[in-house]
Amino acid sequence: MSDVQTSLAFRANAARAIKDAPMRAAMRQAADTFGAKRADAFASVADLEALRDRASALRLQVLDRLQEYEEMFASRATRAGATVHRAKDASSAREIIARILADRGAKTVVKSKSMVSEEIHLNAHLEKEGLTVLETDLGEYIIQLVGETPSHIIVPAIHKNRQQVGRLFAEKLGVEYTEDPQVLTKIARRTIREKFLTADAGLSGANFAAAASGSLVLFTNEGNGRMVTTVPPLHIAILSLEKMIPSLADLPTFIRLLPRSATGQSITSYVSVITGTRKPGEATGAKELHIVLLDNGRTEILSGECREILKCIRCGACMNVCPVYRTVGGHSYGWTYPGPMGIILTTLLTGMAKSHPLVDASTLCGACVEVCPVHIPLVDLFLRLRERRVREGFSRPMEKRGMRVFGKAAASPSLFSAGQYLSRTFWPLVRALGGKDVAGRLPRPAKVPFHRRVP
Amino acid sequence: MRVQLFGTCLVDSFFPEVGEATLKLFRRFGVTAVFPRGQTCCGQPAFNAGYADDARAAAAHFLSVFDGDAPIVTPSGSCAAMVKHHYPVLFRTDPVMNAKAERAAGRIYELSQFLVRFLRAHESGLAGKGTVTYHSSCHLARSLGVRDEPLILLQSMKGVRFVPMPDATRCCGFGGTFMAKLPEISCALADEKADSILATGADTVTGCDAGCLMNIGDAMKKRANFVQVRHIAQVLAEEL
Numbered sequence: 001m002s003d004v005q006t007s008l009a010f011r012a013n014a015a016r017a018i019k020d021a022p023m024r025a026a027m028r029q030a031a032d033t034f035g036a037k038r039a040d041a042f043a044s045v046a047d048l049e050a051l052r053d054r055a056s057a058l059r060l061q062v063l064d065r066l067q068e069y070e071e072m073f074a075s076r077a078t079r080a081g082a083t084v085h086r087a088k089d090a091s092s093a094r095e096i097i098a099r100i101l102a103d104r105g106a107k108t109v110v111k112s113k114s115m116v117s118e119e120i121h122l123n124a125h126l127e128k129e130g131l132t133v134l135e136t137d138l139g140e141y142i143i144q145l146v147g148e149t150p151s152h153i154i155v156p157a158i159h160k161n162r163q164q165v166g167r168l169f170a171e172k173l174g175v176e177y178t179e180d181p182q183v184l185t186k187i188a189r190r191t192i193r194e195k196f197l198t199a200d201a202g203l204s205g206a207n208f209a210a211a212a213s214g215s216l217v218l219f220t221n222e223g224n225g226r227m228v229t230t231v232p233p234l235h236i237a238i239l240s241l242e243k244m245i246p247s248l249a250d251l252p253t254f255i256r257l258l259p260r261s262a263t264g265q266s267i268t269s270y271v272s273v274i275t276g277t278r279k280p281g282e283a284t285g286a287k288e289l290h291i292v293l294l295d296n297g298r299t300e301i302l303s304g305e306c307r308e309i310l311k312c313i314r315c316g317a318c319m320n321v322c323p324v325y326r327t328v329g330g331h332s333y334g335w336t337y338p339g340p341m342g343i344i345l346t347t348l349l350t351g352m353a354k355s356h357p358l359v360d361a362s363t364l365c366g367a368c369v370e371v372c373p374v375h376i377p378l379v380d381l382f383l384r385l386r387e388r389r390v391r392e393g394f395s396r397p398m399e400k401r402g403m404r405v406f407g408k409a410a411a412s413p414s415l416f417s418a419g420q421y422l423s424r425t426f427w428p429l430v431r432a433l434g435g436k437d438v439a440g441r442l443p444r445p446a447k448v449p450f451h452r453r454v455p
Numbered sequence: 456m457r458v459q460l461f462g463t464c465l466v467d468s469f470f471p472e473v474g475e476a477t478l479k480l481f482r483r484f485g486v487t488a489v490f491p492r493g494q495t496c497c498g499q500p501a502f503n504a505g506y507a508d509d510a511r512a513a514a515a516h517f518l519s520v521f522d523g524d525a526p527i528v529t530p531s532g533s534c535a536a537m538v539k540h541h542y543p544v545l546f547r548t549d550p551v552m553n554a555k556a557e558r559a560a561g562r563i564y565e566l567s568q569f570l571v572r573f574l575r576a577h578e579s580g581l582a583g584k585g586t587v588t589y590h591s592s593c594h595l596a597r598s599l600g601v602r603d604e605p606l607i608l609l610q611s612m613k614g615v616r617f618v619p620m621p622d623a624t625r626c627c628g629f630g631g632t633f634m635a636k637l638p639e640i641s642c643a644l645a646d647e648k649a650d651s652i653l654a655t656g657a658d659t660v661t662g663c664d665a666g667c668l669m670n671i672g673d674a675m676k677k678r679a680n681f682v683q684v685r686h687i688a689q690v691l692a693e694e695l
Contacts, residue, residue, distance in 0.1 A: 015639040323626040327643050360637060363630030363644070364503060365593035386505030395505065403501045407509030410464075410501075411516040413493040420468050437638035441673040443469050450462045450471035454478070454490040 006334035007346055007355040013332040014324075014361075023329050026161045031319075031326040034155075037264020038317060038371065044266075045256065055253050056375040059311035062244045066302060069211040069244040070293065076214030080276025082289040090120035093294050097122065097203070097236055098129050100290050104234060106131065106200035110192075112220065112228040113137040114205025115153050115314065116240050116294055119336045119349070122203075134199075136192050136224040138185060145172045151330030153337060154262050154316040159329050192224070202228035202286065206239040207314070208254060209291075212247035215275040216291065219258060219268040226272055235286030237274075241298045242310040248273065254313060257373040261315035297349045305388075306381050309344045311374045318368035318378060324361055333358060340368035340378045347385050356394040359385045420449055456573070459521055460488045461529040461563075464496035465665040473665060476688035477530050477566060479695045483581075484574040488528075491520045497534040502541060504632045511545050518542070518555045526573070527563040530688050532595020532663050533631075535565040540598060565595060567663050567687055571604040576691070577611040583693035586616045588657035590648065590671060591624045592664040605663055605687055612691070618655045625651075629670035645674035652682060659683045661690045 006013060017023060042048050062069055074084040087093035101109065109131055117123070123133045123144075135144040139156035143149065145168055150156030157165070166179040175187055204225060208217040216237050218225045229235050245254065251273075259265040278285030301307055319325040319339025330338035335346045335355070343358045359382060368378045389395055409415040423430050424445040431439045458481065462474045481488040498513030517538070521527055529535050542556035570576035587609055596602045609617045628634065628644025648671055652660045660675075660682055662668050672684040 011637055011639070014637065018639055018643050323628065323644050324637075324640055327640055327647075359505075360633065361640075363593070363626045363628060363633045363641075365626035365630070366597035367593070367624075367626065370597060383503070383505070386503070387507055388505070390505040390507075399504070400506075403504060403506040403509045406496075406501055407498075407506070407512035410496045410498055410509075410513030413495060416464075416495040423468075437642070438635045441634065441638070441642075441670070443669065443672070445468045446471045448471065450467040450474035451490070451492075451494070453471050453475060454462075 005350060005354055007350070007358050008334070010332060010334060010357040010361055013334060014328040017328045017332045020329070022161055022164065023159045024327065026159055027326050027329055030155060030158045031321070034262075034264060034316075034320040038261060038320070039264075041260040041264040041266055045260070051253060051256060052373055052375055055257050055313075055373055056311060058245060058250055058253065059313070059374050060308075062246065063242065063302060063307060063310055066241060066244065069246065070241055073209050073211040073214055073244060074293070076212065077276065077291055078214070080214050081279075082214065082276050082291050085290060085292045087292050087294045087296070089296050090294075093120050093238060093292055093296070094122060094125040096292055097238065098126060100234075100236060101126070101131060101201055102129065104200070106234065108132045108134070108195070108199045109201045109203050110134050110136050110195055110199040110228050110232065111140070111203040112205070112218070112225040113140050113156070114203070114238060115150070115336060116205050116238050117203065118150060119240075119296065120238075120294070122238070133203075134192065134195050136196070136228060137220075138188055138222060141188055141192065142168065145169075149331070149336070151338060152316060152319060153314055153342075159331070196227045196231050199232045201234040201236060202230075202232040204229050204235065204237050206237050206243055207258065208245045208251065209239055209243045210246070210248045210251065210273075211244050212249075213275055215248060215273050217248075217251060218272040218274070219270070220272065221263075221265075221269045223270060226270055229272065229274055230284040230286060233286060234288045234290075235274075236290045236292065238292040238294060240294045240296065242312075258313055258315050261317040261371065261373045301348050304348075305384050306344060306348055308376050309341065309348065309381060311376050312341050312345075313374055314341075315373060317371040317373065321367040321371050323363065323365060323367065333361070340382075341376070344378065344381050344385065352389055352392050352394050356389050359389055417449075417451075420445065456485070457487045457489060457525045458569070459523065459525050459527045460490050461494060461497075461521065461527055461534065462490070463529055463531045463534050463665065465669065466530060469669065470665050470686065473530055473686040473688050476686065476692035477528075479692040480566075480570065480576070480688060483692075483695050484570075484576060484579070486574065489525070491522075494520050497537045499533065499537045499631055502537065502545070507545065514542050514545050514556070515552065518552070518559055521559060524562065526569065527559065528566055528569045529563065530566040530663065530686060531665060532565045532592050532599050532601060533666060535563050535568075536594040536598035538563045565599055565601055565663060567604040567608055568599065568601045570691070571607055577607045580613060581608070581611065581691055581694075582613040583615045583690055585659050586618055586655075586657045587659045587661055587690060588618050588620045588652060588655040589623060589687075590620060590627060590652075590660060590662040590667060592662055592667045593624075593626050595663050596624055601663070605661075608687070608691060609661070615690075618657050620655050620660075621651045623651070627667045627671050629666045631666065634670055641670065642674070645670050649674040649678055653678065653680060657682065659685055659690065661685050661687045663687050
């Protein structure tokens with residue numbers, strides 16, 4: 001499936017997903033577990049609010065001077081031995097990466113988790129060029145085996161239960177069926193490990209890029225990230241522009257926030273800092289490092305009214321607490337990024353024409369705002385995007401007329417009362433016209449409205 | 456004390472008994488409630504759907520009806536949050552209207568908030584009966600910051616046993632226009648809320664927003680149960 005965007009069919013996608021009982025049970029369990037773990041992890045952080053304020057301010061500082069940081073990062077990374085490439089859009093990023101690999105005669109690539117690579121549909125492109133690409137993050141490995149896309153930015157296979165994974169492994173890897181997560185992990189590890197040693201190149205994303213030292217920072221749990229970036233002779237990292245932080249001195253702030261927000265861990269098993277290539281005397285590290293800085297619409301977002309979405313550090317906390325996300329799953333959103341942050345990024349990166357139903361995919365409950373570690377005003381951004389949808393002409397003509405009538409009636413008590421009277425009198429008709437899934441869920445209006453009962 | 460009562464369009468059209476219970480509470484605490492004539496809707500349906508101009512028309516009307524300095528009290532967290540947080544933004548480019556909006560924002564209160572903060576109703580020995588559980592509405596809790604007041608009130612009531620609801624702060628799926636635009640998701644969320652309510656064993660579920668209670672009421676109707684869905688004003692005014 002799914003290099004094709006289906007965000008326009010959000011309602012149908014969601015309606016179908018709601019009937020997928022195993023998916024909903026898996027989502028409910030995982031989202032609730034992460035939510036609870038997150039709360040526990042922050043219980044011991046006394047200065048949480050100050051920490052969030054600092055992280056938010058740092059991210060804003062980066063956005064305000066993004067070009068400056070990007071240039072600093074590029075020059076320092078280059079000095080440390082990396083080659084920095086700039087990609088304006090998805091296709092140029094794919095071509096840059098394919099060319100680097102082709103020039104070196106690479107045939108096999110091992111990959112650690114990268115949502116930016118999903119955004120540009122990198123795997124499909126490289127496979128078309130004849131390369132073998134292996135996802136080495138366990139969750140990514142699972143969905144690569146099924147031929148799906150991630151349904152969560154941190155936990156790609158969050159929608160699968162262990163029975164499904166057991167059956168998948170039995171079918172695709174020819175192993176005996178088991179649903180024991182530890183045994184399944186061992187099987188995957190055994191299969192993946194030998195590929196690390198023979199791969200021609202490693203491909204990774206990055207959680208942050210520290211401008212002052214030109215360093216890449218990766219937070220991982222399985223050790224695969226470190227293998228991907230240090231074992232093969234060639235390492236290619238792809239990241240979007242807004243991943244910059246001023247310097248490694250700012251990293252502790254994000255070390256305290258990101259793992260706690262994401263998985264409820266006080267720190268991930270690995271925090272890797274990669275500054276340039278392997279130096280003489282060093283035992284590990286890629287001999288050749290290429291860093292692809294992807295714009296793909298970020299510069300445009302930066303100059304607009306929703307720029308604060310670029311503060312996002314991809315923790316996934318907003319989706320874990322989102323009542324809509326946990327009910328419909330990540331695939332319903334129809335593109336790379338799901339949940340609250342995904343609604344905003346998808347709309348901005350792919351355009352209203354391809355995504356406008358997504359801006360309705362929130363009850364505006366604000367649970368996401370409550371947990372966002374960098375204070376992104378997600379609900380305000382939803383509202384801005386809904387206004388933009390109307391401005392850009394993607395709202396239904398019927399709705400538009402209806403709202404015009406509403407505005408006029410709300411400003412005129414007599415019209416308002418007349419509307420009330422009509423809907424009460426013709427309630428059976430209103431119900432019939434309004435459909436059983438909408439008007440059918442409303443009670444019958446009162447015979448005498450409150451304003452006529454007040455003494 | 457004098458207050459202006461904003462009934463809200465949902466209470467006016469569908470749940471007048473909530474407005475009447477609110478008036479009873481005011482009488483009980485010696486508050487003179489003025490009901491400004493000509494009030495309609497705060498404008499949320501248009502605002503939340505992205506129709507700023509139509510929302511502004513509603514908001515401008517609200518501001519002309521609710522003139523003066525008395526506190527505005529409303530039995531809805533969502534409508535109070537709309538006036539408090541979104542009116543000033545709607546009129547950010549119009550200094551005269553913006554000043555009016557700011558004044559309204561500074562004097563609007565949700566009912567339970569007003570009852571606790573200004574009338575100390577939780578120390579007054581209100582009485583009721585039965586086992587009550589509480590759904591915490593999203594805008595009330597997250598936008599207005601009213602989390603404890605309804606609980607304090609319910610827990611203070613003589614003859615009422617309060618039982619907390621699991622995931623009380625999870626959205627019920629109403630979301631204003633959300634319930635009409637994405638009914639499948641709205642119903643799934645309401646259904647989950649109904650599970651939480653039934654798990655408490657309470658005979659009454661209450662809350663501070665008629666919209667949420669309407670959505671919850673519909674989900675409860677589809678289940679075999681005897682749970683009553685009532686606005687907190689009705690629960691508090693039970694024996695008045």
